[in-house]
Amino acid sequence: MFKDLDPILHSQLRLAAISILISVKEAEFTFIKEQTKATAGNLSVQLNKLKEAGYIEITKQFKNNYPLTVCKITAQGISAFEEYVKALRSYMPDDNK
Amino acid sequence: MKEPEYNKEEAPTHQQSLDLINEMISKAKKSYTSKGIASMVWGSLITFCGLVNWVEIHFKKDFGDVWLLTLVALVPQIYFSIKEKRSKNFIAHNEIAANYIWIAFTLCMFITSFYFSYFIRGNVAPLIMMLFGIPTFIIGGMTNFKPMILGGVFCWAMSIVSMHTSAEIDVLLMAACGLFAWLIPGIILWRRHKKSMVAHV
Numbered sequence: 623m624f625k626d627l628d629p630i631l632h633s634q635l636r637l638a639a640i641s642i643l644i645s646v647k648e649a650e651f652t653f654i655k656e657q658t659k660a661t662a663g664n665l666s667v668q669l670n671k672l673k674e675a676g677y678i679e680i681t682k683q684f685k686n687n688y689p690l691t692v693c694k695i696t697a698q699g700i701s702a703f704e705e706y707v708k709a710l711r712s713y714m715p716d717d718n719k
Numbered sequence: 720m721k722e723p724e725y726n727k728e729e730a731p732t733h734q735q736s737l738d739l740i741n742e743m744i745s746k747a748k749k750s751y752t753s754k755g756i757a758s759m760v761w762g763s764l765i766t767f768c769g770l771v772n773w774v775e776i777h778f779k780k781d782f783g784d785v786w787l788l789t790l791v792a793l794v795p796q797i798y799f800s801i802k803e804k805r806s807k808n809f810i811a812h813n814e815i816a817a818n819y820i821w822i823a824f825t826l827c828m829f830i831t832s833f834y835f836s837y838f839i840r841g842n843v844a845p846l847i848m849m850l851f852g853i854p855t856f857i858i859g860g861m862t863n864f865k866p867m868i869l870g871g872v873f874c875w876a877m878s879i880v881s882m883h884t885s886a887e888i889d890v891l892l893m894a895a896c897g898l899f900a901w902l903i904p905g906i907i908l909w910r911r912h913k914k915s916m917v918a919h920v
Contacts, residue, residue, distance in 0.1 A: 632730050634739065641743035647815060650808035657746050713733045
């Protein structure tokens with residue numbers, strides 16, 4: 623049976639960002655921007671959507687007097703990502719599973 | 720080839736989603752490959768100390784305790800680790816585990832050396848080479864880097880061999896451990912890093 627895909631994760635940039643955050647303990651905004659090649663404005667909007675859903679934590683700090691945004695996936699984000707991958711795989715033909 | 724941008728807020732197809740997940744995870748993984756500098760520094764140092772110690776024993780010379788250089792080398796190691804940490808814009812899971820492993824290894828090395836220097840006099844070489852093998856093998860396995868896995872196994876083999884050899888041979892075996900467990904894997908990592916830098920230009 624096909625499972626519903628989480629609409630929060632089923633968007634290119636949000637999925638790209640959460641996939642990066644699941645691979646690391648935490649990442650600065652600039653790292654996610656470099657990896658996704660997204661614009662700062664769009665990335666900021668999408669990260670905020672992930673934060674509102676409780677999937678990531680965003681902390682603002684200072685490094686050498688410059689503002690620094692650090693993102694970290696939450697336990698809720700990890701299980702949502704796992705569920706999303708599971709649901710995605712249910713749509714794929716058997717040889718892709 | 721132009722790299723994809725993810726600026727559009729459009730829903731990907733199922734296959735695109737899976738490809739995107741794979742691509743991002745592999746990109747993030749590639750970002751935390753080691754440059755191999757620490758491995759090269761420590762590999763050269765252990766090899767150097769082993770060889771100098773061999774010269775001391777073989778030619779009956781006394782240059783002082785050459786192994787104390789490992790203590791001196793800790794200072795630049797800590798400095799460069801902090802500097803590298805500050806310049807990076809992410810923290811990898813593997814990195815934290817690896818740091819704890821190296822701290823545990825360093826403490827065990829000092830406790831073992833201290834114990835054998837002040838409490839019991841005996842052949843410490845098998846124990847030291849056994850300790851060399853532990854972080855090398857684990858980190859090699861964690862990062863799926865075969866030269867380090869083999870380096871760890873090599874240290875354990877040398878540890879067994881050193882149970883039957885004289886102190887003069889033991890220090891040569893330690894030099895060999897430094898060479899095969901750290902220096903050569905470090906050079907391989909450095910060359911890989913250089914290659915990946917060229918590929919990104």
